[in-house]
Amino acid sequence: MAALCVEELLARAEQPHRSVAVEKELELEFDLGNLLALDRNAPPSVPRAAGAQRESRLRSLARDNTQLLVAQLWGLPAGRAEGATGPLVAQLPEPSYRLPREKPLPRPRPPTRWEQFARLKGIRRRKRTSLVWDEAAKQWRRRWGYERAGGDPARDWLIEVPAGADPSEDQFAKRLRDKREKVAHNEFNRLRNIARGALPGRGLHPTGHQSRAELGRATQVARVSTASLGRFQPRLPKEPAAPPPGGGKKRHFEPLLGDLAAERSRQLELLRGLGSKKPPLDLTRAVNKQLREEDAQAAAGKGRKRGQRGKRGRQRPGGGKGPAGGKGKKGGVRRQQQRPAGRKRS
Amino acid sequence: MEALDRVVKPKTKRAKRFLEKREPKLTENTKNAILIKGGNANLTVTETLKDIYALKKPFAVLYKKKNITRPFEDQTSLEFFSKKSDCSLFLFGSHNKKRPNNLIIGRMFDYHVLDMIELGIEKFVSLKDIKNSKCPEGTKPMLIFAGDTFDLNEEYRRLKSLLIDFFRGPTVPTIRLAGLEYVLHFTAMDGKIYMRSYKVLLKKSGCKIPRIELEEMGPSLDLVMRRTHLASEDLYKLSLKQPKALKPKKKKNISHDVFGTSYGRIHMQKQDLSKLQTRKMKGLKKRPAAKMTEEDEGISPKKLKSV
Numbered sequence: 001m002a003a004l005c006v007e008e009l010l011a012r013a014e015q016p017h018r019s020v021a022v023e024k025e026l027e028l029e030f031d032l033g034n035l036l037a038l039d040r041n042a043p044p045s046v047p048r049a050a051g052a053q054r055e056s057r058l059r060s061l062a063r064d065n066t067q068l069l070v071a072q073l074w075g076l077p078a079g080r081a082e083g084a085t086g087p088l089v090a091q092l093p094e095p096s097y098r099l100p101r102e103k104p105l106p107r108p109r110p111p112t113r114w115e116q117f118a119r120l121k122g123i124r125r126r127k128r129t130s131l132v133w134d135e136a137a138k139q140w141r142r143r144w145g146y147e148r149a150g151g152d153p154a155r156d157w158l159i160e161v162p163a164g165a166d167p168s169e170d171q172f173a174k175r176l177r178d179k180r181e182k183v184a185h186n187e188f189n190r191l192r193n194i195a196r197g198a199l200p201g202r203g204l205h206p207t208g209h210q211s212r213a214e215l216g217r218a219t220q221v222a223r224v225s226t227a228s229l230g231r232f233q234p235r236l237p238k239e240p241a242a243p244p245p246g247g248g249k250k251r252h253f254e255p256l257l258g259d260l261a262a263e264r265s266r267q268l269e270l271l272r273g274l275g276s277k278k279p280p281l282d283l284t285r286a287v288n289k290q291l292r293e294e295d296a297q298a299a300a301g302k303g304r305k306r307g308q309r310g311k312r313g314r315q316r317p318g319g320g321k322g323p324a325g326g327k328g329k330k331g332g333v334r335r336q337q338q339r340p341a342g343r344k345r346s
Numbered sequence: 347m348e349a350l351d352r353v354v355k356p357k358t359k360r361a362k363r364f365l366e367k368r369e370p371k372l373t374e375n376t377k378n379a380i381l382i383k384g385g386n387a388n389l390t391v392t393e394t395l396k397d398i399y400a401l402k403k404p405f406a407v408l409y410k411k412k413n414i415t416r417p418f419e420d421q422t423s424l425e426f427f428s429k430k431s432d433c434s435l436f437l438f439g440s441h442n443k444k445r446p447n448n449l450i451i452g453r454m455f456d457y458h459v460l461d462m463i464e465l466g467i468e469k470f471v472s473l474k475d476i477k478n479s480k481c482p483e484g485t486k487p488m489l490i491f492a493g494d495t496f497d498l499n500e501e502y503r504r505l506k507s508l509l510i511d512f513f514r515g516p517t518v519p520t521i522r523l524a525g526l527e528y529v530l531h532f533t534a535m536d537g538k539i540y541m542r543s544y545k546v547l548l549k550k551s552g553c554k555i556p557r558i559e560l561e562e563m564g565p566s567l568d569l570v571m572r573r574t575h576l577a578s579e580d581l582y583k584l585s586l587k588q589p590k591a592l593k594p595k596k597k598k599n600i601s602h603d604v605f606g607t608s609y610g611r612i613h614m615q616k617q618d619l620s621k622l623q624t625r626k627m628k629g630l631k632k633r634p635a636a637k638m639t640e641e642d643e644g645i646s647p648k649k650l651k652s653v
Contacts, residue, residue, distance in 0.1 A: 018551045039492040043535045065490045074555045087522045099511050100585035102371035102434035104456050124431050136630040184627045
């Protein structure tokens with residue numbers, strides 16, 4: 001009896017240190033493919049837990065959860081890698097927690113024009129040998145490339161003029177031209193095949209990362225995609241007005257025989273301007289405008305060329321003075337030009 | 347196949363392999379992360395980035411120089427980095443008076459920002475500060491999320507998804523059971539998120555499953571959620587779309603019961619039971635004379651009963 005009691009005591013003493021059982025209110029959710037466990041129980045939150053106490057609580061919670069996860073992992077079908085003595089390895093299932101992809105799904109490529117034709121005719125791809133027997137060189141040479149069978153056509157020192165060709169035509173240049181055209185044609189077809197693969201509404205779906213120009217194009221396409229091709233589509237408040245139906249012309253000419261009164265008033269206005277002694281160019285305004293432009297340019301230049309200040313800075317005071325002096329001169333010249341016109345008239 | 351469809355054709359095999367690695371595929375590569383320092387990043391933030399880089403090696407890139415950008419205002423520089431280094435996860439650390447010890451964790455879809463969550467580091471204990479042996483680099487960690495907030499709150503749910511994406515590592519078909527050395531435990535408690543990393547010690551227990559003892563090992567962070575920039579529902583759904591080719595093919599007409607017995611169903615055409623091919627017993631063959639006697643026998647038993 002005493003021996004049994006002792007055994008019982010020993011077993012009870014050992015157990016808390018070696019048990020793998022964990023009590024939880026709600027079952028954990030496991031995703032073994034990701035080695036993931038989700039615990040939905042509210043954590044034991046103590047309002048003002050001191051640092052060490054909180055750490056110990058967190059650690060015990062972590063230990064319990066890890067024990068449950070490891071129990072699940074040990075329940076998976078396991079085998080021994082590399083024979084009977086290798087490490088114990090478990091087969092993980094597919095990850096079940098859905099995570100977003102990093103790139104969109106790949107679209108299958110549409111068949112090219114040749115592929116469509118081949119499928120229609122039932123032409124299948126023949127496997128070609130990489131080497132070809134060259135009679136002239138009595139050797140196995142590659143089909144194309146360096147030292148090809150049949151010699152490189154571009155390095156021929158002699159080309160026979162074919163029977164029906166013009167004798168004065170340069171055959172070498174013709175060969176070169178033909179090759180260039182063939183390459184260009186091939187490239188054109190390749191790009192056309194790629195363009196065929198692109199979906200028709202390529203730039204039109206909203207992605208959130210479109211430029212102003214792209215959005216403008218998309219709105220234009222949307223406007224025209226109605227049953228009446230956009231004719232009765234109302235404009236948005238700030239959308240610019242529709243361009244004129246005939247296509248806006250750059251220069252507008254008045255009709256030859258139009259408004260006689262307007263023509264008369266226009267001609268009189270012109271004569272009045274010619275006859276007046278006041279110069280049509282307001283010098284002060286012109287000079288001020290020029291000065292303002294120069295200041296704006298100098299400010300922009302200063303912002304850009306901060307590093308080159310040493311060299312340029314010395315030039316600028318000279319440069320600043322130069323145009324001002326020139327302006328004064330120009331104005332004077334203009335003035336002199338106008339006075340003779342006035343004097344002549346009077 | 348996509349490398350053949352580019353407008354600019356790659357001229358060398360190496361360039362072609364490079365492009366093929368980066369194009370969209372059915373089963374994708376493991377996501378890489380870039381760890382960036384902001385304009386003014388203090389010691390805490392720098393140490394955090396370095397420690398997380400140590401956890402995520404070799405699927406991470408740590409940028410050494412400071413980059414003066416504000417992810418929440420302008421995402422173009424982040425997208426440029428992501429495109430250059432082909433990384434779809436990022437961690438941006440910065441520090442200023444208004445947002446001290448700031449970490450922005452985010453992910454990309456098609457080289458554009460999908461989700462971004464700003465977290466503040468309240469307390470940080472580095473790998474160096476805890477002096478014990480660490481687990482080897484590149485170990486796949488076990489991830490545990492505790493707390494009901496991770497399911498109830500929408501932002502916490504996205505944060506959980508982001509953290510799983512960030513820390514899970516490569517997807518493997520098999521795993522060595524003795525190599526489960528490392529666990530990352532996230533607890534959502536009192537409005538804060540406590541991240542703790544422990545080294546797992548497998549001790550003997552009575553049964554097959556070992557007893558777990560934990561030893562605090564790696565970086566531990568106390569985080570508080572600040573701003574978020576979550577993707578719209580439809581963009582998120584688009585990014586979650588999986589290719590049909592990867593869906594497991596269901597075997598029809600097979601069912602399993604509780605005891606593990608599998609039942610199959612066979613569908614037959616309608617059978618004419620009178621023309622069934624069965625075993626023929628010569629003694630039971632019908633003879634023309636026997637037919638008449640059968641009729642009499644059929645009637646007489648009734649009579650007998652009445653009597």
